[in-house]
Amino acid sequence: MGVIYIGDRETGKTSLAMELANPKSNYVKVTYPDYEILKSRLYDDSLGRTKATDAVKVIHDEYLEIQVQLPTGNKQITLDWLDTPGEIWRATWQSTNSDNWNKLLNTILQSEGILLIVPPYREILKPDVNPEDFITQEQWCNRFNRWVDFFRYQCPRVRHLVICLNKADLFCDLHKEASQLEYIPHRSRMNWQQRNTYVFQRYFRPIQSQIDEINSSVSGLSIRCFITSIHNRSLLELPWIYLGSFLST
Template identity: 65%
Template sequence: MGVVYIGDRTTGKTHLAMELANPKNEYVKVTSLDYENLRQKLYDVNTGEFKATDAEQAVYGEYLDIQVRLPTGNKQVIVDWIDTPGEVWRKSWQTDNPDKWRKFLETIQQSEGILLILPPHRGLTFQSGVNIEQFMNQQQWCNRFDRWVEFFRQDCPKARHILICLNKADLFCDLQKEASQLVYNPNGAQMNWQQRHSYVLQRYFRPIHSQLEQINNNVLGLSVRCFITSIYHRSLLELPWIYLGSFLAR
């Protein structure tokens, strides 16, 4: 199974993937990477921030062996972590780097699972102290998503599960409150996947509801699911991977 991370710059893609390898896990465990080694590789001690994916690379590849603990037993998800620099989504970069763009498309066109990591926008209710000027306004955010719709429709023919993750949820919601609603319970007492999707869709994705419908209706058998994610809450961080384990695990 191929799973691809995509998103613009500074959406937190790399940090999310790294935190997935944190040994303090609940239902999702990464067995192929050492958390501390990965942190040293990706973290810049001089800036105190995580390094952006090199624009000279079309993809940043890591092999992830993920174990997802489900009621039916442990499921293995073999993942090609294909992290892309934000520049690859610019037409100018694609024009200047046709071979690298073609290589990336060849990879994503074979992928069954795709995670799109989105940043927050100013239409959300941010926590006090957040500098909202660093984010797009809601209209810009919606316009940007139109390009993702085109990309999914044209370049992702084998995708069966597209997961749209609104990241940095700690900036715009009460993590504990939302996690209590969305938390995965192997005994089935909480929401099912469709109910989680509907809950998150109505609360956080309403501005792009029609675009999501366009994606869903374009490919027979395709499921689009919405999530909120944060590196500061393990349950929310794991949910997209538990979903993938439930439907794409081997």
């Protein structure tokens, strides 16, 4: 069993995946495909940015193999990249695109972990960030309700749900947070439960009731919250080190 990589569009999933594959790594590296090959698929040199995901695709073409270096040895994680246009949540879309919908559900049923990428909301942004580029906290909470229903009803076998609030460079002091949260074998400042509590209390409190609802509905599920950014390798790697530490395969 592996992990699925999922989230709404424009959350930075492509940039995160490409940066994770950067050879300048600490404890996590993408062993397949090669970084340059992945970059050629995901990055547009003429625009100087990652390519937009094809709006008509539900299952992204990328499949990644990730190696996590742990004190007990290396752990391999296989990753299926799923993308979800907004229409996918409508019953009419699901009925008229049953092949794509069933393909998505079958992939999830074979996965032990889910890594969900969500964007920041307007109220936590730094003062110099344009708030008009982001949704409000109320909209952010309402949007997360879709994921609550999805995890409750479509993900009965998932054992690890990792929720990453991405683009942390826009809402916090990356160096300060990384120094608190970073993984250092045998001498980290925090364990996984402490990291989760720290991040949850600071950044995820608006959806506490929704996370509680998922927890109470999916038996045996562990939910962990992280902040991520392409501009800090320690924060970028943390969700993968957690998954490598606790996945059964």
